[in-house]
Amino acid sequence: xxxxxxxxxxxxxxxxxxxxxxxxxxxxxxxxxxxxxxxxxxxxxxxxxxxxxxxxxxxxxxxxxxxxxxxxxxxxxxxxxxxxxxxxxxxxxxxxxxxxxxxxxxxxxxxxxxxxxxxxxxxxxxxxxxxxxxxxxxxxxxxxxxxxxxxxxxxxxxxxxxxxxxxxxxxxxxxxxxxxxxxxxxxxxxxxxxxxxx
Amino acid sequence: xxxxxxxxxxxxxxxxxxxxxxxxxxxxxxxxxxxxxxxxxxxxxxxxxxxxxxxxxxxxxxxxxxxxxxxxxxxxxxxxxxxxxxxxxxxxxxxxxxxxxxxxxxxxxxxxxxxxxxxxxxxxxxxxxxxxxxxxxxxxxxxxxxxxxxxxxxxxxxxxxxxxxxxxxxxxxxxxxxxxxxxxxxxxxxxxxxxxxxxxxxxxxxxxxxxxxxxxxxxxxxxxxxxxxxxxxxxxxxxxxxxxxxxxxxxxxxxxxxxxxxxxxxxxxxxxxxxxxxxxxxxxxxxxxxxxxxxxxxxxxxxxxxxxxxxxxxxxxxxxxxxxxxxxxxxxxxxxxxxxxxxxxxxxxxxxxxxxxxxxxxxxxxxxxxxxxxxxxxxxxxxxxxxxxxxxxxxxxxxxxxxxxxxxxxxxxxxxxxxxxxxxxxxxxxxxxxxxxxxxxxxxxxxxxxxxxxxxxxxxxxxxxxxxxxxxxxxxxxxxxxxxxxxxxxxxxxxxxxxxxxxxxxxxxxxxxxxxxxxxxxxxxxxxxxxxxxxxx
Numbered sequence: 256x257x258x259x260x261x262x263x264x265x266x267x268x269x270x271x272x273x274x275x276x277x278x279x280x281x282x283x284x285x286x287x288x289x290x291x292x293x294x295x296x297x298x299x300x301x302x303x304x305x306x307x308x309x310x311x312x313x314x315x316x317x318x319x320x321x322x323x324x325x326x327x328x329x330x331x332x333x334x335x336x337x338x339x340x341x342x343x344x345x346x347x348x349x350x351x352x353x354x355x356x357x358x359x360x361x362x363x364x365x366x367x368x369x370x371x372x373x374x375x376x377x378x379x380x381x382x383x384x385x386x387x388x389x390x391x392x393x394x395x396x397x398x399x400x401x402x403x404x405x406x407x408x409x410x411x412x413x414x415x416x417x418x419x420x421x422x423x424x425x426x427x428x429x430x431x432x433x434x435x436x437x438x439x440x441x442x443x444x445x446x447x448x449x450x451x452x453x
Numbered sequence: 454x455x456x457x458x459x460x461x462x463x464x465x466x467x468x469x470x471x472x473x474x475x476x477x478x479x480x481x482x483x484x485x486x487x488x489x490x491x492x493x494x495x496x497x498x499x500x501x502x503x504x505x506x507x508x509x510x511x512x513x514x515x516x517x518x519x520x521x522x523x524x525x526x527x528x529x530x531x532x533x534x535x536x537x538x539x540x541x542x543x544x545x546x547x548x549x550x551x552x553x554x555x556x557x558x559x560x561x562x563x564x565x566x567x568x569x570x571x572x573x574x575x576x577x578x579x580x581x582x583x584x585x586x587x588x589x590x591x592x593x594x595x596x597x598x599x600x601x602x603x604x605x606x607x608x609x610x611x612x613x614x615x616x617x618x619x620x621x622x623x624x625x626x627x628x629x630x631x632x633x634x635x636x637x638x639x640x641x642x643x644x645x646x647x648x649x650x651x652x653x654x655x656x657x658x659x660x661x662x663x664x665x666x667x668x669x670x671x672x673x674x675x676x677x678x679x680x681x682x683x684x685x686x687x688x689x690x691x692x693x694x695x696x697x698x699x700x701x702x703x704x705x706x707x708x709x710x711x712x713x714x715x716x717x718x719x720x721x722x723x724x725x726x727x728x729x730x731x732x733x734x735x736x737x738x739x740x741x742x743x744x745x746x747x748x749x750x751x752x753x754x755x756x757x758x759x760x761x762x763x764x765x766x767x768x769x770x771x772x773x774x775x776x777x778x779x780x781x782x783x784x785x786x787x788x789x790x791x792x793x794x795x796x797x798x799x800x801x802x803x804x805x806x807x808x809x810x811x812x813x814x815x816x817x818x819x820x821x822x823x824x825x826x827x828x829x830x831x832x833x834x835x836x837x838x839x840x841x842x843x844x845x846x847x848x849x850x851x852x853x854x855x856x857x858x859x860x861x862x863x864x865x866x867x868x869x870x871x872x873x874x875x876x877x878x879x880x881x882x883x884x885x886x887x888x889x890x891x892x893x894x895x896x897x898x899x900x901x902x903x904x905x906x907x908x909x910x911x912x913x914x915x916x917x918x919x920x921x922x923x924x925x926x927x928x929x930x931x932x933x934x935x936x937x938x939x940x941x942x943x944x945x946x947x948x949x950x951x952x953x954x955x956x957x958x959x960x961x962x963x964x965x966x967x968x969x970x971x972x973x974x975x976x977x978x979x980x981x982x983x984x985x986x987x988x989x990x
């Protein structure tokens with residue numbers, strides 16, 4: 256693979272990939288808009304049972320992780336390996352915090368008997384069944400993306416340690432950063448649609 | 454020209470099978486894809502032949518109704534997701550896109566290899582769904598909810614296979630777009646690109662923009678089956694029509710993934726065998742992009758009888774008619790390019806001319822399907838089966854075979870037997886008409902698609918159609934036997950047997966691992982036959 260690195264090419268590839276990710280979530284956002292317009296009142300009622308505090312904290316956690324991700328890229332651009340390593344580590348840590356909070360939220364709901372196809376959920380109205388269906392599927396798919404992003408960042412951390420990512424070659428870190436920002440952006444839309452519509 | 458070793462002998466640090474399945478050379482991956490496609494195509498064709506055999510007479514002939522349902526599902530899944538969607542881009546496109554733009558490889562060689570691995574994984578999953586779990590899927594390739602969610606058969610595996618294949622398709626798409634933007638040789642401006650490259654460019658965008666919707670749709674079918682969320686289940690407030698919308702938002706543009714590269718192949722062949730520059734270069738290039746973009750907004754025409762407002766139906770019908778315009782532009786440009794040309798009907802042109810004829814028949818019957826009133830009459834009948842086989846097999850399939858013959862000398866360095874190729878064409882063309890034309894009539898008379906049994910009145914045409922399938926199969930066997938045999942026994946082809954002017958003909962046959970000994974510099978358009986006095990043919 257000694258063809259020389261085409262940084263702009265790699266970036267184009269990554270942006271195209273992110274575009275496909277937007278469309279992947281787009282299908283779910285479409286379902287959300289259809290069902291919300293059909294069952295506006297029930298969505299409103301169901302959203303009141305989600306913990307707004309947990310959602311807000313998680314939004315802050317992810318936004319901060321985006322900041323530290325951006326700082327990690329900025330540091331490696333200036334050749335500051337240690338600075339970048341610290342910020343990458345911080346991003347990974349914040350990603351884990353997000354997942355832990357999400358886990359607690361899900362367990363609380365499942366503890367109340369609210370999960371897809373559960374007898375308690377099926378006893379509720381159609382709108383509430385679909386609201387929680389969308390909640391679990393959309394935050395679940397988002398959570399899966401957070402996990403993939405974390406693995407990518409762990410690889411980047413290892414590459415930075417080994418020196419394969421450095422001030423001269425950092426497009427992979429940049430692309431992982433783009434992915435991470437994308438995952439954040441999705442959450443920025445999920446948060447109001449599920450927690451703030453009461 | 455001092456000969457460099459060709460890419461078949463340059464194995465790198467691996468040997469044998471490993472030098473293929475772990476190679477990042479786009480030419481090796483292209484050949485790898487080609488053989489994988491042919492294997493899956495044979496399996497799909499076998500299912501097709503079995504279905505036709507079952508329909509040779511009313512009632513049970515060889516299999517039970519449930520097995521028949523599995524046959525048409527697997528025939529559809531294999532032919533669509535494993536053969537015709539990846540088809541031309543991953544095989545001929547992989548091999549010739551870098552050569553035609555004067556590049557050394559694709560932008561992401563390792564992602565290219567990954568997409569082949571994903572393709573194989575998806576293919577094996579599709580085949581495994583036949584044997585594992587509680588029986589082969591019986592939903593039809595469209596996996597319509599609610600049946601796909603309720604049936605006890607192994608839909609989960611088949612749907613996951615299509616998801617993995619979609620991922621492979623996306624990776625190919627973004628690889629091609631990046632390659633075309635970044636890797637063109639010096640002097641290769643956008644309007645000096647061969648039109649095959651333009652068609653691959655349009656296709657790649659459709660792959661990127663449409664496939665993710667299929668991804669999420671299939672993922673939802675799996676979640677519904679595993680967790681019963683209820684998005685498509687009216688008992689839980691959901692709506693099965695939403696599934697159809699999501700499915701066709703991808704699967705209609707996918708039709709253009711199948712046919713656009715085929716049109717690109719035809720556009721390459723016609724100037725070479727009529728010794729004329731292409732008529733209306735820009736019109737053809739833009740019509741590819743126009744088909745790709747309008748193609749996004751016509752998905753509703755698959756659902757005219759599913760339940761939609763009259764306004765939406767009228768809009769979808771109107772937009773469907775709009776697609777006919779860029780398609781017509783292409784057909785007229787091909788015919789105009791032949792006008793007053795110095796035409797030589799070798800196998801590639803013969804298959805291309807058949808393409809124009811069959812594709813036009815398929816396209817015009819598409820307008821009958823697209824009109825609201827007639828659609829209600831023929832919806833879900835054999836008319837649609839005939840229509841899409843004319844467009845897909847008569848169109849994309851014939852173009853694929855045309856392209857295989859046209860580029861065979863470049864890929865192998867050998868020449869195939871022209872006589873056998875023409876014999877094979879005669880069988881294929883005759884068999885094709887006998888197989889599919891009666892289905893138009895049967896559909897018009899009201900024979901539904903996907904039915905195991907039919908009224909005795911439909912017997913003669915069904916029997917004729919089944920006989921046609923045997924003639925067509927014989928044609929395919931002759932064609933592929935000829936090509937496979939010529940890999941070893943054909944005469945030396947030389948670098949440019951057809952006198953083509955695009956860049957791939959400037960390197961040796963087969964090309965060296967680096968594609969070109971000297972990186973090409975482009976100074977004129979791709980089909981500059983007007984000032985070529987030395988007629989090679």
